[in-house]
Amino acid sequence: MEPIKVLTKNVDKPNSAAIDTYIAGGGYESLKKALKSTPDEIVQLVKDSEMRGRGGAGFPTGMKWGFLPKDSPMPRYLLCNADESEPGTFKDRVIIEKDPHLLIEGMIISAYAIKSCPMSYIYIRGEFYKGAMILVKALEEARAKGFLGKNILGSGFDLDITVHRGAGAYICGEEMGLIESIEGHRGQPRVKPPFPAVVGVFGSPTIVNNVETLSCVPLIVEHGAEWFKSFGQPKNTGPKLYCVSGHVKKPGVYEFPMGVNLKELIYEHCGGITDDLPLKAVIPGGGSAPMLTPDEIDLPMNFDALMKAGTMFGSAGIIVMNSSTCIVDATWRMSKFFAHESCGQCTPCREGTNWMETILDRIERGGGRPQDADLLFDMTDNIGGKSLCALGDAACGPVASAVKKFRDEFMYHIEHKSCLPGTKRYRRLDMPVGAH
Amino acid sequence: MAHLQPDSPYATERYADTTRSVEFKPDAKAKFDALLERYPTKEAALLPALHLAQEEFGWISPEVMVYLGTLLEIEPAKVFGVVSFYNMYNQKPVGKHHVQVCTNLSCMIRNAYDIYDRCLEKLGLQPGETTKDGRITVTEVECLGSCGTAPVVQINNDYHENASVESIDKLLDTLK
Ligand SMILES: Cc1cc2nc3c(=O)[nH]c(=O)nc-3n(C[C@H](O)[C@H](O)[C@H](O)COP(=O)(O)O)c2cc1C
Ligand code: FES
Numbered sequence: 001m002e003p004i005k006v007l008t009k010n011v012d013k014p015n016s017a018a019i020d021t022y023i024a025g026g027g028y029e030s031l032k033k034a035l036k037s038t039p040d041e042i043v044q045l046v047k048d049s050e051m052r053g054r055g056g057a058g059f060p061t062g063m064k065w066g067f068l069p070k071d072s073p074m075p076r077y078l079l080c081n082a083d084e085s086e087p088g089t090f091k092d093r094v095i096i097e098k099d100p101h102l103l104i105e106g107m108i109i110s111a112y113a114i115k116s117c118p119m120s121y122i123y124i125r126g127e128f129y130k131g132a133m134i135l136v137k138a139l140e141e142a143r144a145k146g147f148l149g150k151n152i153l154g155s156g157f158d159l160d161i162t163v164h165r166g167a168g169a170y171i172c173g174e175e176m177g178l179i180e181s182i183e184g185h186r187g188q189p190r191v192k193p194p195f196p197a198v199v200g201v202f203g204s205p206t207i208v209n210n211v212e213t214l215s216c217v218p219l220i221v222e223h224g225a226e227w228f229k230s231f232g233q234p235k236n237t238g239p240k241l242y243c244v245s246g247h248v249k250k251p252g253v254y255e256f257p258m259g260v261n262l263k264e265l266i267y268e269h270c271g272g273i274t275d276d277l278p279l280k281a282v283i284p285g286g287g288s289a290p291m292l293t294p295d296e297i298d299l300p301m302n303f304d305a306l307m308k309a310g311t312m313f314g315s316a317g318i319i320v321m322n323s324s325t326c327i328v329d330a331t332w333r334m335s336k337f338f339a340h341e342s343c344g345q346c347t348p349c350r351e352g353t354n355w356m357e358t359i360l361d362r363i364e365r366g367g368g369r370p371q372d373a374d375l376l377f378d379m380t381d382n383i384g385g386k387s388l389c390a391l392g393d394a395a396c397g398p399v400a401s402a403v404k405k406f407r408d409e410f411m412y413h414i415e416h417k418s419c420l421p422g423t424k425r426y427r428r429l430d431m432p433v434g435a436h
Numbered sequence: 437m438a439h440l441q442p443d444s445p446y447a448t449e450r451y452a453d454t455t456r457s458v459e460f461k462p463d464a465k466a467k468f469d470a471l472l473e474r475y476p477t478k479e480a481a482l483l484p485a486l487h488l489a490q491e492e493f494g495w496i497s498p499e500v501m502v503y504l505g506t507l508l509e510i511e512p513a514k515v516f517g518v519v520s521f522y523n524m525y526n527q528k529p530v531g532k533h534h535v536q537v538c539t540n541l542s543c544m545i546r547n548a549y550d551i552y553d554r555c556l557e558k559l560g561l562q563p564g565e566t567t568k569d570g571r572i573t574v575t576e577v578e579c580l581g582s583c584g585t586a587p588v589v590q591i592n593n594d595y596h597e598n599a600s601v602e603s604i605d606k607l608l609d610t611l612k
Contacts, residue, residue: 084581085578085579085581086579087540087541087542087578087579087583088541088542088579088583089579089581089583090581090582090583090584092581093581093582119474119476125581126487126522126524127524127577127580127581127590128581129593130593130594130595162474162475164483164484165483165484165487166483166522167483167486167487167522167523167524167525168522168523168524168577169521169522169523170578181483182480182483183477183479183480184477184479184480184481184482184483184508184510184518185479185518186517186518186521187521187522188521202476202477202480243583243584244584245542245583245584245586246541246542246545246546246583246586247545247546251542251583251584251585251586252584253584283541287540287541287579317583319541319542319583321545325545330541330544330545333539333540333541333544334541337540337541337578337579340578341578343521426544426545426547426548426549427539427544427549428549428553431549431552431553431556432556432562432563
């Protein structure tokens with residue numbers, strides 16, 4: 001399969017973030033077209049495209065929009081999720097920094113489609129300072145051209161967009177955490193239901209969509225639902241950004257139709273494995289996705305195929321590990337992340353993530369007990385599905401899969417109090433572990 | 437109540453000292469007022485107001501929490517709850533250059549811990565500490581969303597991508 005340039009068609013242009021570059025390439029024509037249709041027609045178009053959300057859960061976007069209550073007197077909100085905090089994910093940043101107007105146009109059309117109130121927010125992770133500044137500038141340009149503000153292009157539709165910076169918390173990528181964070185609170189997710197579409201930010205019906213999802217909307221309006229479906233497989237449609245990192249020769253963001261073969265992506269497009277070592281494990285959908293072994297990667301990268309393979313497509317953040325990686329150490333690092341990022345609200349996740357980190361660390365340090373592998377596996381069963389939000393499940397993905405698929409290596413580590421020969425730990429055990 | 441020095445490990449537990457109250461300068465106050473226009477509630481302006489305050493005052497002291505709480509009509513305890521929840525709000529002063537090394541998986545397997553260890557050893561610091569001259573603070577951080585160019589080190593607002601022990605070593609020397 002050949003790489004495509006659909007979502008990324010502008011990113012290599014000089015001065016790609018400027019509004020003039022965007023307009024010269026046909027930008028904001030979709031907005032003009034959309035404003036001539038009714039909001040319901042746009043919703044139908046997105047439904048027909050069968051697009052599924054690019055934020056992680058893969059929920060059909062048009063269907064989500066359709067869940068907004070028809071009779072609520074409350075204003076409706078559209079929130080763009082630019083938190084991009086799933087480890088291994090760095091695709092939204094490309095759109096934000098290189099083609100911000102694609103996102104802005106997508107937001108205006110989407111806000112029009114869902115009959116949003118006149119204010120919409122982009123929740124961008126605090127570390128993306130550069131991206132936030134680029135968005136602020138792009139929004140000013142869009143206001144100056146009349147694409148934002150009152151009575152946009154004479155349509156009677158009003159909208160402005162505010163960039164809201166997060167402050168370093170993975171959980172604010174979870175839609176309910178994000179909503180709490182916009183309201184000025186700790187980013188502790190609320191219990192669902194009610195879902196955001198019914199009661200979201202400021203007590204109002206709310207749609208949360210990912211940057212890439214919203215950026216697909218102008219393309220769908222321009223080219224139609226059938227065109228969008230011509231990329232990919234049934235129910236897994238559209239162009240898609242894939243992030244490949246770790247032990248590959250050419251890491252980066254790649255655009256393909258939905259469903260590119262994972263093996264082909266790693267070995268052909270990313271140049272294969274660093275140091276020409278054998279492949280050991282692949283995390284296919286961001287840090288929460290269960291690991292795949294080398295014999296499991298000959299599959300199309302889409303929502304359904306990865307679900308069938310017992311993992312998830314998630315954010316399409318592919319982390320590749322070669323044979324030199326100590327799997328206990330890699331699993332420890334993911335657990336450390338989840339323990340640090342647990343919002344602390346519910347017990348299974350707060351306590352469980354910390355215990356998993358502690359146990360993995362003790363195995364790595366040579367203090368593992370024979371029952372630890374089983375204990376870890378058992379713990380994932382006590383956290384997964386029992387936490388308040390999906391962070392608990394996310395934390396279990398890498399641990400359960402690693403223990404299951406690399407059990408021999410865990411047992412070796414426990415028994416010999418050292419890494420499996422040929423593998424190495426990437427940290428020094430004599431250094432203090434960061435208090436961050 | 438004993439007065440603790442700002443760099444005391446207990447600084448975050450310090451009560452606000454009313455004799456050390458803070459206030460935005462006029463231009464920062466204007467930015468703050470503009471923030472309020474963007475949200476339907478005052479409370480919602482808290483995160484951006486904290487970012488602004490950190491730019492102005494360098495860190496979020498208990499006095500800053502009380503000040504913002506007054507401006508936004510939020511209990512200072514709630515402000516503290518928010519400040520302590522998020523990683524980016526400094527609850528104690530940090531160095532002029534805040535060196536933040538990502539050690540999450542994609543960076544780790546591209547040797548990020550070597551960079552982190554080098555920073556700590558070169559400057560003689562423990563994690564999160566600041567050099568005596570107030571120049572540099574070193575912390576370990578989680579994935580910065582830049583794994584394709586791992587390892588990544590963030591210094592203040594700037595990303596240094598495809599970093600190496602050598603490149604960061606050199607960079608540290610240039611941080612004045
Ligand atoms: C722990 C956790 C972290 C998440 N982080 C992100 C994120 O960084 N960016 C994102 O777009 N979605 C993230 N999500 C998914 C959101 O909750 C939500 O499903 C998504 O933003 C919806 O957008 P979509 O329908 O366009 O995919 C996360 C979910 C969980 C449970
Ligand atoms: S792992 Fe370091 S930037 Fe993602």
